[in-house]
Amino acid sequence: MFAFVIRRIIQSLFVILVIGFIGFAIKHQIGDPVRDLVGISVSKAERDALREELGLNDPFMSQYVRFMKNAVRGDLGMSFFYKKPTLKVIVKKAPATLELVFVSSLIIIFLSIPAGVYAAIRPRSWLTRFIMGASIVGVSIPVFLTAILLIYVFSVELGWLPSYGRGATVSLWGWETGLLTIDGWKHLILPSIALSSIMLPLFIRLIRSEMMEVLQSEYVKYAWAKGLAPRRVYFVHAFKNTLLPVITVGGVQLGILIAYTILTETVFQWQGMGFMFLEAVERSDTTLLVAYMMVVGVVFVAVNTMVDIIYGLVNPTVRIAGRK
């Protein structure tokens, strides 16, 4: 087990190095740190001097090593637009995105488990057909369209909920949270429903198919033969054993939600990391773009490694198969 964990961690460190390499290559090719520092109104001689001083004329590899060394220390360069260290900008925007992802995953968990279990237990009922049909349509509706329709119905026509921004936030030890005010919750409802709409059908189908497979197994048949109450068979014997694949696939999928926050945040002008990323693209803020890429890369790698390790802990065959 120990060897397995170590190997996974080394692998993920390698992936982070590669992401860093790609990020640095982009910055090297497209970005212009001199412009980021002094703007465009400085003479060419001064710029060249600054270039030399910053070490921008050094060989590519030695610049890369310097970039990674700084990155490990948490220095990902200065943002051209904000005139602040990029990591600070990102950390300031992160709570908004994380709260959005958190509330959406709560919605996904509390809706998909009952719906998926029901669809597995009663595969022929009309409600199951409705759920499965709706989930095919749900998968096919782009998240930004859901978001726009929600805005049109609930903000423009009915006027019940606000359509953009985070509303009132409270600072909690430096964490700007909207979860503690009623206004913040009102602003959260539409974006989190929109964001969860993309993953909900996937989770329902996943839970249903896993549950149906478990219901076919010998020990469930045995439990029925013993004459146990249906509730006990369904929830203690069957459902518990569908949780493992659901958790592992689910962990990765919740990481993928971060990609979809770019879309939801754009529609709702939610001041999170995704919105910031698109602004950075529009402003050609290469440093900030690369920093975002690195941060999101590290988050993805961390989530995946953790899921793999948990899976290895619970299911020993993975560890052995991975050894070859």
Next chain:
Amino acid sequence: MKKYWRRFKNSFFWFSFRRDPVAIASFSILVILAILSFSAPWIAPHDVYESSSIDIMNSELPPAWMEEGSSDYMLGTDIQGRDMLSAMLYGMRLSILIGLGAVCLQAVLGVLIGLIAGYVGGKVDSFLMRVADVQLSFSTLMVAIIISAIFQLAFGLAKYEDLAVPLLIVIIGLAEWPQYGRTVRASVLGEKKKEYVEAARVIGLPRWWIMFRHILPNTLSPVLVISTVQVANAIMSEAALSFLGLGMPVTKPSLGSLINSGFEYIFSGSWWITLFPGVLLVTLVVVINLLGDWVRDVLNPKLYKR
């Protein structure tokens, strides 16, 4: 020709197609949409690429059946005074074109990489599959967004918009090849051990010949199965990129950029600029997905649960 037709008519494929009303309905809708979109230059009431035919005075007209609507513009006009129906037909043509192009590219890339990884094995295999795993764990949408952002910065906005169609095909193709790579590799691993491959190796055929002429044809049915769904995914990715302003420009709109251009005006009540392209996009994707589900059931029942 006649022989092949008879063979097709007697096949299980045709048999199960005829017996499945959902498959028939979605196939006919798809064919109708495809014909409509590719004949857009002839049947569309207005030419949306011709700036002289656009009059700003006609902007934001509602659909014909509403008050203030004009019978000239059946589904209303957008903010620049373009006819929505024509813009949607042209837009759907672009969406389908980019979707098909991207799927071709990712299929070629994925099949090639999957074949090599599966057949050569060893270090090459584990390297290529690690790359695929990492890319998939980032989600294809994220990869596509980041590549297109980089392309846009590298080419500059004007040039990017000129080259948008081929660039989008490349972006989506690069982002989604791992789906094919993994599928092909898995079936190559299954085929590699079989006797006909052994026999081919014994008579001394070259490696690439065995790979492409013996193994590849036997791995194609899973490729066909995922291709249908991948077209839908590529169309969705294109729409998402265009919506973010990283795809087709407003002057040459795809369905995604039409939705994007209508979004700002939804607050003033012009719902038709967003809703009609949206409904068309969803219909297109639903139909392809339903067809994909059916193809999967028919061709490969073993693949069903995954």
